[in-house]
Amino acid sequence: MPIQLGLQRMVQLLKHLGNPHETFCAIQVAGTNGKGSICSYIYTTLLQAAIKTGRYTSPHFFEPRDTIHMNGRAASKEMFETCYKRVMEIDKRFGTNATEFELLTATAFECFCQAGVRVAVIETGLGGRLDATNVFESPLLSVISRIGKDHEAFLGNTLEAIAREKGGIFRENVPCVIDITNKSSVLRELEKVAQEVHAGPVYLASAKETNQAQTWSVTSPSWGTNDFQTSLNGSYQGANVACGVYALDVLTASFPLMIPHAQNGIKNTIWPGRLDFREIPGVGKVLFDGAHNQDAAIELANFVNLQREKNATKSVSWMVAFTNSKDAKSILDSLVHPGDTVYVTQFSSVHGMPWIQSMDSKVIQEYLSKKQIRTILVDPKNKKESLCSAGSQNPLSVVCGSLYLLGDMYKILNLE
Incomplete structure (x- = not known):
């Protein structure tokens, strides 16, 4: 319901x-x-x-x-x-x-x-x-x-x-x-x-x-x-x-x-999925963050921009998925810089909540393409392989946009 x-x-x-x-x-x-x-x-x-x-x-x-x-x-x-x-x-x-x-x-x-x-x-x-x-x-x-x-x-x-x-x-x-x-x-x-x-x-x-x-x-x-x-x-x-x-x-x-x-x-507090850095074998350093609304996106952007400056990293690889009710365009505008690569995917169906749907990847791809941002559509079954590709593209990869996407990725990568 x-x-x-x-x-x-x-x-x-x-x-x-x-x-x-x-x-x-x-x-x-x-x-x-x-x-x-x-x-x-x-x-x-x-x-x-x-x-x-x-x-x-x-x-x-x-x-x-x-x-x-x-x-x-x-x-x-x-x-x-x-x-x-x-x-x-x-x-x-x-x-x-x-x-x-x-x-x-x-x-x-x-x-x-x-x-x-x-x-x-x-x-x-x-x-x-x-x-x-x-x-x-x-x-x-x-x-x-x-x-x-x-x-x-x-x-x-x-x-x-x-x-x-x-x-x-x-x-x-x-x-x-x-x-x-x-x-x-x-x-x-x-x-x-x-x-x-x-x-x-x-x-x-x-x-x-x-x-x-x-x-x-x-x-x-x-x-x-x-x-x-x-x-x-x-x-x-x-x-x-x-x-x-x-x-x-x-x-x-x-x-x-x-x-x-x-x-x-x-x-000693642990709270996974919030500016959560992990070292992933075969991928490298990955930052996971829910960032599912505009304010959270701004905070994530500030943190990532500090990483860009600290590590002299000009470009970042992003893997994103959004709930279809979210203002994905505004969130992406806060996060993505020219020269970045965005891997767009969808999260799995949410247990017990069939009304929660992942936004169509092509909608996001179309928007980013108009802004001349390199965008790659990712089959939901190939998220792990795509994250490996993202890691080879740039020294920092960020997975964000929905906690449901993070849940998928933590399962796939056997993270806790």
Whole structure:
């Protein structure tokens, strides 16, 4: 079933399941870019403090069950199938007609319940106010990452309208952490929503760069000023680290968290497919990044341009595929330089979501050809061979445009 925003089906489904989401504490994270990294920072840190923790993020990377993590691992195949089967049976018995995302979300909550998870970090799927994850009456904390334009057909055509939808996760007397790098109009809208529902206190999370690589100085409410290093690439990770640190600081009111827990957790966080460099045998250095919207594309472009300068690399090989709803032209305009080579392909069908389709490769080829960019059509069955060819063309290859493409490539290349 395609995207259908609204909470009625989800509330009914959870009720018939026995409200498994009421058995654990929730931390809700919404936004356009960076929310997955923030979820992972918080999740990994809570594990450092020996707190039984779950994490639910989307979309899936390899298969649906990898959206559900508990205590450092994806849900086992047995647990996932047992919980998913129960959710499906309840959905059918009571005729709730839940969407695939609602079924998966309910499965995550059922897994957390069965595993005895104490706290779960929940990433909003789309928007916030009407998203299937927004069923917690009193979460521990609400976090909003960087907001940009994406899914406008569902969320609105302005940043302010989108911000209001994202702010729909705010609850009365629940603390809010907001990425201060958001535009001032977005911050005003989010603060306005928080006031309307009497949420708060509201914290604007910020970070300062240090002289040490991938290390940021964060001054949080009770921990004061501390440095935090991350293994994740990208200057934008400073804002994500800040949100994670502020969130963890606020959580000290509920859990025995200390600064070393956060420093170790953030340093040891792994989040594949986001400015993720890998050395591939027979190919060379490959950078993988989802970059599925304009803001993410700009950040990827900035990072790749630094690599061009640092390594005196004039040209780059790109392998791309896009969901057919994305503004691929704008994304490509941000990324591709004259002299680059673009390998255009399509990702595999997405399990359980037949409405998600890969954009026609020929549409992208036609657009790039008009811009006189060398473009090569890639048969989806020959992605690995084409990546090898890309590696022989240029010293840096980048795979981007969709996490579904990255999932395909990680499987093909046996990456984790």
